[in-house]
Amino acid sequence: MSSSSKKTNQKPKSAVREWVDSIVFAVVAATLIRWLFFEAFVIPTPSMENSLLVGDYLFVSKMHYGTRTPVTPLQVPLTHQHIWMTKIPSYLDWIQLPQFRLPGFSDVKRGDAVVFNLPVEHPGQVAKYGNSLPDLHGHPIDLRVNYIKRCVAIAGDKLEIKNGQVYINGQPQENPPRMESEYFVSTTTTVNEEKIFKENGVTEPARRHVETFNDTIPGNDQSGYVVFTTEAIAEKLKTYDFVKSVQALHMPAGSRDYGIYPNSETGWNKDNYGPVVLPKKGETIELNKQNIALYGEVIRFYEGNDKVETTGDSSITMDGKALTQYTFKQDYYFMMGDNRHNSADSRYWGFVPKDHIVGKAVFVWMSIDPNPSSALGKIRWNRVFRVVK
Structure with a gap:
């Protein structure tokens, strides 16, 4: 066939x-x-x-x-x-x-x-x-x-953050052009939030400030709004006749941020952080009480190691033996x-x-x-x- x-x-x-x-x-x-x-x-x-x-x-x-x-x-x-x-x-x-x-x-x-x-x-x-x-x-x-x-x-x-500015290897870095920060907008009256804030690109709801809101707000008797916005929009908000001032809000150096990595004992916060050195593949470090807190989780959870244990932030062991130095297996x-x-x-x-x-x-x-x-x-x-x- x-x-x-x-x-x-x-x-x-x-x-x-x-x-x-x-x-x-x-x-x-x-x-x-x-x-x-x-x-x-x-x-x-x-x-x-x-x-x-x-x-x-x-x-x-x-x-x-x-x-x-x-x-x-x-x-x-x-x-x-x-x-x-x-x-x-x-x-x-x-x-x-x-x-x-x-x-x-x-x-x-x-x-x-x-x-x-x-x-x-x-x-x-x-x-x-x-x-x-x-x-x-x-x-x-x-x-x-x-x-x-x-x-x-x-x-x-080597990373460090000072008053909200990121520094790498000692040099200030260029910020993203549309980066947002927290600002306090002091006003003389209640604001039409839909008209003023949303039309100016403030996409998150403004938080009304009544008396004491945050220790970073200068003058707790001021009334106004806490907003997340860009530096350019913050400057524009200053031009409204009902706006008395617009001030960037940063946590002062040494002020504790209790959720910060590796722990609040460092005294670091979201605006003042480090300095820290990012782990690099093939790089060997000496381990001590100061950097075990920083690198202990990395060694224990992300490097593919077995039987790694940490005691608080002060010591680290592998296979029951104390680690005094460590060579990273990948970049971070x-x-x-x-x-x-x-x-x-x-x-x-x-x-x-x-x-x-x-x-x-x-x-x-x-x-x-x-x-x-x-x-x-x-x-x-x-x-x-x-x-x-």
């Missing part, structure tokens, strides 16, 4: 089979694209405002820093921690593979907007950080919750939100290991205002296809 007659005798696919084949092909193609090239994310919190807004939909490039191979292969395709719209886990951790990273275009650089897996979703860290970070659960590396922050320091850098980064006074970042939970880096945020493809003033304003058209800077 000829090949042409064989084809003629083949039973055609049913409509259901055609649909199933199409869906399988689409899922496989989308999974490969999501793993190898790009992944879509949405901004859920204001920690990166005013650079990235709540409701911004991003494409994140996996290729810039190199795609990671899966650690947890038993997972429902196109899911992260849970099956869509449920709390049912989307994966099984019965098999855990070693992680590798494919070659990328570049290394993580200072100033990059980086998506990464939150390190403190390590099962050994949840108990410590669960009270300060809501919905924190232990997960494998590649399934820990995704955060986006700006890299302000890379491996080997310091991440901060552009909304510097409203961001849970490396100042509060420590360094980001390289194996937790997901990719680089490249552009906003859609932006939905969660609190539009009208139905026509639901889509922020001026942000569509905006390059992330």
Whole structure:
């Protein structure tokens, strides 16, 4: 029988089979694209405002820093921690593979907007950080919750923050152009918040200040509003005739911030931090009481070591033997939100290991205002296809 007659005798696919084949092909193609090239994310919190807004939909490039191979292969395709719209886990951790990273275009650089897996979703860290970070659960590396922050320091850098200004290796760093800080707007009257603040790009609700609000506010008898905004918008607010003054709010040096990393005993806070040196692959350090507090969690949870124990912040052992020096196995980064006074970042939970880096945020493809003033304003058209800077 000829090949042409064989084809003629083949039973055609049913409509259901055609649909199933199409869906399988689409899922496989989308999974490969999501793993190898790009992944879509949405901004859920204001920690990166005013650079990235709540409701911004991003494409994140996996290729810039190199795609990671899966650690947890038993997972429902196109899911992260849970099956869509449920709390049912989307994966099984019965098999855990070693992680590798494919070659990328570049290394993580200072100033990059980086998506990464939150390190403190390590099962050994949840108990410590669960009270300060809501919905924190232990997960494998590649399934820990995704955060986006700006890299302000890379491996080997000496970082210090003085009065809100980041210094790297002793030099002040250029701030993101749309960086937000906390300001006190002293007013002579009640303000139409919708008109004045939202129209000026203050996307978070202004907090009304009545008498004593915060020790950082000069003159506790002043009335006004505490807002998160950019320096440029703060200058504009000064021009209104009902505004007496606009003052940046910074915690003074030595003032304790009880959630700070590694602990409040340092006297550091969100505006005055360090100095700290970021761990670098291959670099050996001498361990002492001062830096065990800083690097103990790194050695215990993120370096792939077994049988590491810490006693408070004063000693560390491996296989029952005291460690007096240690050589790091990978690079680490310091991440901060552009909304510097409203961001849970490396100042509060420590360094980001390289194996937790997901990719680089490249552009906003859609932006939905969660609190539009009208139905026509639901889509922020001026942000569509905006390059992330």
